[in-house]
Amino acid sequence: MHPAPSVILFTSLSGLGFGLLVFLGLGLPPVTGWVAFVFWLIGYVLACGGLIASTFHLGHPERALKAFTQWRSSWLSREAWGSVIALVLMAITGIGAVFLGARWALPGVLGALVCLGTVFITSMIYAQLKSVPRWHSAWTPLLFLAISLAGGALLAGQASVAVPLLLLAGAVQIVAWFAGDRAMGRSGTTLATATGLGPKVRLLAPPHTGPNYLTQEMVFVIGRKHATRLRAIALLLMSVLPVILLLLPFHHLLGLLAVLFHVAGVVVSRWLFFAEAEHVVGLYYGQR
Amino acid sequence: MTCLPTTTDRKLGLAIDLDTCVGCHACVISCKGWNAGDDGAGLGDADPYGADPLGAFLNRVHTFEVQPEDAPAQIVHFPKSCLHCDDAPCVTVCPTGASLKRTEDGIVLVNEADCIGCGLCAWACPYGAREMDPVAKVMRKCTLCVDRIYNDALPEEDRIPACVRTCPAGARHFGDFADPDSHVSRLTAERGGFALMPEQGTRPVNRYLPPRPRDRAPEVPMLTPVAEEPTGFLAWLDRALEKL
């Protein structure tokens, strides 16, 4: 799939933002007043920034409100609802914490759950797609959730939770990659099933000599070597380095560095999430 | 509305004959012409005379090469448009209700006024049957020429899809797959029509009729000489002419 910056930013940032809000909703760290304001602000900037980024790739953003109508069937529509509910609940919790110095557990816990749910919903937008075998797996929600929680813990300054979560995210990431590598093969979808023309069939000529929406959007090829290198970088930045930094004697600067590394790592991981995902339509265009 | 109907009254669709398609792209362009409209607004082209023209098409013809075990390689021209799936994943993913499958005839459509151009339905379609209009920025797909097949303004014989009407080789057949006696159902039964990517669970309505076996030794006797030399032949000729 084409690794479009808007979608990479959307999923990375909103994941982080909602991750942070989860912890804030649970009262971790137990902040109030100005400090709470800063934490909430970071959470909202990330979550909303991501959501706004996601509208960049819409052909008609002015009609975006229509996306709330199909929650019965559409994960994308559910995401719209999820985000709004999560943001509202967390806003209530935030008002309490910032302005009233109160730590309301009910909206907080509910908010945390809905934030987590929203991350899950986001992941299901991808995981539901049978047409992209690498995504069509339980590892996709697990990965999104693990990364979101790890990032949230890190941002929330919960070093003791963050370390295992970062390690978990790293582990899930590794499994997801390897499971993903076999997904296309296991999906059962091949050029043979795509064309009904038997086992030895290949594309001789594409339908048009130029590019089209499908090839631009869904056929992206990334070299194996390149991918392996990027995987290592992603893992290092997202998981390994932050964990090392957290295990070192605490210093704000190290914490900041850990966050920056992690965010960079998540962006690389998300880039790979798209770039490595093969859409079965690629078969019709000679991929594989 | 993005929930799928549990059943549809009819299942309108195409049967495409891979044994007959010569790969002429006529269906591609008649579809383009019909859907683009006179100002092109219905199916846009970006940079039409530029370095990389990029237009939306609802039907495209791929060319595949097949290598059988013990015969020369073959070429199969392979037209592909929306298969109007019964379990259309493109419909259920749509957040706005723009994508829908009709109960009355099973046609899968995009209501462009509702489309936000998110592209998710195109991601969901395993067949690449949906394309974003590069100019109008809404999702486009084969409508099964819904604006022809029910159109009273057209003569009855023209109430068929544009691509079917134009196909010079007669490789495209339109009809109701829910009716076992329809032309398309019978063709599918006789010729072993198949669905694309059945494992994707989309349950396509359209069927493809496979290429007939090729390069088979003919079931005719080899010829035996009546003579090896011209003189012998002339003698045979004389006898043969007598019999005429």
Added chain:
Amino acid sequence: MTPTKTPTAPASPFADEIRKTTCYMCACRCGIDVHIKDGRVAYIDGNRDHPVNGGVLCAKGSAGLKSHTAPSRLRAPLRRTGPRGSGEFEEITWEEALSTAADWLRPIRQDAPEKLAFFTGRDQSQSFTGFWAQAYGTPNYAAHGGFCSVNMAAAGIYTMGGAFWEFGQPDWDRTKLLVLFGVAEDHDSNPIKVGLGKLKGRGARVISVNPIRTGYSAIADDWYGITPGTDGLLILSLIHVLLKAGKVDLDYLARWTDAPVLLKEAPGAPDHGLVLRNDEGKALVIDRRTGQPAPFDAAGVRPDMGGRLVKDGTSHRTVFDKLIRRYMDPIYAPEAVSRACGIAPDRIHALAATLADAAFSEPVTIAQPWTDFRGERHEEMTGRPVSMHAMRGISAHANGFQTARALHVLQILLGTVETPGGFRFKPPYPKPFHAHPVPHSACHPGTPLAGPHLGFVRGPDDLALKDDGTAARIDKAFTWDNPMSAHGLMHMVIANAHAGDPYKIDTLFLYMANMAWNSSMNTAGTMQMLTDTDENGDYVIPRIIYSDAYASEMVAYADLILPDTTYLERHDCISLLDRPISEADAAADAIRWPVVEPERPGHEGVRGFQSALLDLGVRLGLPGFVDGDGQALYSDYADYMVRHERRPGIGPLAGWRGEDGSREGRGAPNPDQLQRYIDNGGFWVGHMPDEARFFKPWNRAYQDWAVKMGFYDAPQPYLFSLYCEPLRRFQLAAEGHGERQPPERLRARIKAQLDPLPLWYRAEAEGDTDYPIHALTQRPMAMYHSWGNLNAWLRQIHGANPLYVPLEIMEQHGLKDGDWAHVTSPHGRITVPVVGMAAVNGKTVWTWNAIGKRKGAWALDDGAREATEGFLLNHLIHELLPPKGDGQRWSNSDPVTGQAAWFDLKVRIEKAAVQPESQPAFPPLKRPPGIRP
């Protein structure tokens, strides 16, 4: 919730009105329904009532709207302002343009009319443009046929009085086996596809002989991936096997062909090998009833194919006798030809058996009595349901004439021509070569030519030679180099004019032919010749006038441009005098008419070329264009289409003739004729009586109908010519007989290759180890030559063309898809992207024809892939063959007809570094005023 909501249907381009005319996105001439909305063209689909396409359209036809509105359309007459080839022009008025042209052409006509060379492309008004050139008086006129498929046309006419091309068709409804030889698309584009669809529907068998397995070949049940240039050998081998097995139609051969005709056997005599004729010139056969010689057409005669005669001490044997001696030779055995053809012997045997089985095991019979030319009545029509079709795959080789002849001989031996289930002619064919005119070339200042330029020579006497033996025509058509060049040699015009050989010309006048690009061999050399100057700095070809509708490459090389309309904006006439739209059962012709008026706001505007040419004819005072007072005879081409009479009662259009429109074929002009065509959907069909539908050359009912329709003035029954006597006459000359003698350099070749019975010789350089690979082009179905890429929709399908290379060769050279390769011929080198392919003859590479474009042309962006990646094979093809060491540069054409041998190209291939652009690349042309992408 159940979804029931139905969205409003997408806006449909409903028209206010449908206007029916004839497509011209290619030369197939389908009927189209042009949907007009608010006075503009909104949508085009096929006319269901039309005899050619019956409602279907190809991709090009459906895309007509985009050609009609393309930004590359010319807008005004242009005069060159910069150097030739730069593309710098100024717009001028029509008055300036036409008076300039007249001022150039008037003095030439008075002094030396041959100094005008007027050549046209694939237009459909050759009977009109030829008429103009004849009135002007230049011998130098022809159309594209010479570089296109004259081998096919000439072989067909000389053998059967009709050809493939679009002049005949398989009996689609009855045939059980169709064999295609080298057909990718052909002029009958939609009819062939419709026909193939019918065969598939009936489960009839389709076999394709073609080095490349795309398109029609892709759906064939059997594919013979022959090595290019060897079809003649394959066909003669099939004849060998069939003859040996006695699987030929003896009755058919005896009745309808020259098989029983007697040939003189008098080695060394001036008439050795000629046909024995009686005093009235009728060919003689032995009548089996009497054992005596008799004219072939005598009532009740039973021709004897084994007949012999000794007369005045000379022995005579039949054509059939000669034929079996020739083809039973073991050199034609499948085992002997297999290697050269690249086809296993058992597959050749299988093909012969398949043909025999389809032809002889299940004849097709129609209960329709008819009477033949000998007066014999037949109760039914019986035929052999085997049909064949062939096109440039066999004809664009230097052995193409003989190969096409061989194929016709095969069809005839099987008894499959003009019989139910076989191959059928479309009126005005059949018409034997001797019913066609001979070429006329003697020219006199200020005087029209005595007859048509092109024709069918009977022997050396008809060659277009001047008294000193040099060529009378600039293209050297009808000379000893290519005596039967029935369509001229358009591909030699520029080279000969540049070389001043046979003489210099003053004005080159071209119409609808992109000679500075894809229709020339040696493209770079041609551009050079068009821009070359002499010692005085004057152009070697002093003046060039050109008519195009679009900003093509050729436009940049002309001095004066006469901008044509698009096909939806003008009158045209698809005439029985030219290339009509007839069907095997009916004569038919059609018109184009301005379904929309041409408008080029802000510019002088465009005019239909034929109307412009009429105007020019009037300015020059040409007979047939002005009356005695010098007044114009016709106001425009529409008027000419209605009122011109070629012979009394016979005009460009055959429908609704006679004052009241009640006559067909022959009749007085009808002022209302065009409206009648328009009311009928733009075409006219005249059906023949049922009794006339088959066996046309020998069928009295057909012959009478043909006379009634005006195809000829008296019945013309004739025999098919297995033996081509005119060729024998040229051989006799080469053997030293007769007044007119060939030059020494050609004697041996004429003796060897102008054989009256088909033979095969290797067309390309034999065993050339430097250039081991054949290189071909194919027509893409969705593109028409150079003029498809100006179309916004079509260019997305074919915006670039890779070279397709057999997988083994890819592997040999370490090539992967998308790599680049140098492709080298004896003449030049190109560097192009490659793609591997399995379904192709292992010694053959190929690409799509005419996709590559010159930068700046066609109103495309300079970065258009057509111009950066697309390429032409033409750079590798030269109009002369590489030197052979005999001191001659032989022309790259067929020795009989002069047909350009595009497909004899041989190359070698090497891996190249990745390139930014395909090579050679040329500097961008400037765009004419008013034209931008």
